[in-house]
Amino acid sequence: MRQPCSNRVGADHVIDYTQEDFTRRGERYDVVIDVVGKSSFGRTVRCLRANGRYILGNPSLSGMFRGAWLTAVSDKQIIWEAASYQPEDARLLMALIEAGRIKIVIDRRYPLADTTVAHRYVEAGHKQGHVVITVAQDREI
Numbered sequence: 001m002r003q004p005c006s007n008r009v010g011a012d013h014v015i016d017y018t019q020e021d022f023t024r025r026g027e028r029y030d031v032v033i034d035v036v037g038k039s040s041f042g043r044t045v046r047c048l049r050a051n052g053r054y055i056l057g058n059p060s061l062s063g064m065f066r067g068a069w070l071t072a073v074s075d076k077q078i079i080w081e082a083a084s085y086q087p088e089d090a091r092l093l094m095a096l097i098e099a100g101r102i103k104i105v106i107d108r109r110y111p112l113a114d115t116t117v118a119h120r121y122v123e124a125g126h127k128q129g130h131v132v133i134t135v136a137q138d139r140e141i
């Protein structure tokens with residue numbers, strides 16, 4: 001079995017979602033970040049502490065509406081944002097990575113010719129971290 005990448009990036013405690021639902025542990029959280037968009041909106045909100053934050057990396061339309069309403073009428077904040085794809089953002093990310101302030105987990109690398117295979121792997125929804133396409137240095141893209 002692969003080591004969960006949350007361990008590799010330094011998590012103190014890991015809950016395996018296939019074994020246990022974090023919203024049913026009776027615990028309260030200051031911040032929940034749902035990167036993959038699979039958490040139950042209602043149950044997650046109920047396990048936030050006062051002034052808690054719920055960050056949606058892949059929000060559904062209903063999650064955005066419910067989130068906007070809840071943020072307006074309660075002490076909770078539901079936050080979502082689309083990533084920016086500006087060159088200066090890429091440069092900032094690169095600087096943070098080079099400075100060791102962001103740890104990158106690379107799951108697999110594929111040569112450019114195997115991009116279709118790489119896509120299939122990503123679309124299966126179980127990659128851990130990033131999948132990289134390697135382009136030969138002497139190749140024009």
Ligand SMILES: NC(=O)c1ccc[n+]([C@@H]2O[C@H](COP(=O)([O-])OP(=O)(O)OC[C@H]3O[C@@H](n4cnc5c(N)ncnc54)[C@H](OP(=O)(O)O)[C@@H]3O)[C@@H](O)[C@H]2O)c1
Pocket residue numbers: 017035036037038039056057058081082083084122125126127128129
């Ligand atoms: N907001 C933005 O601007 C923005 C930009 C880019 C991407 N996104 C979103 O970010 C998300 C992550 O994208 P990605 O391509 O890196 O990953 P992904 O392929 O969507 O997710 C793969 C990972 O999610 C885990 N996973 C699957 N179901 C889960 C669940 N119910 N609970 C916890 N973990 C679960 C898988 O673990 P197992 O293998 O163990 O199942 C695997 O490690 C996507 O939903 C994408 O839409 C948002």
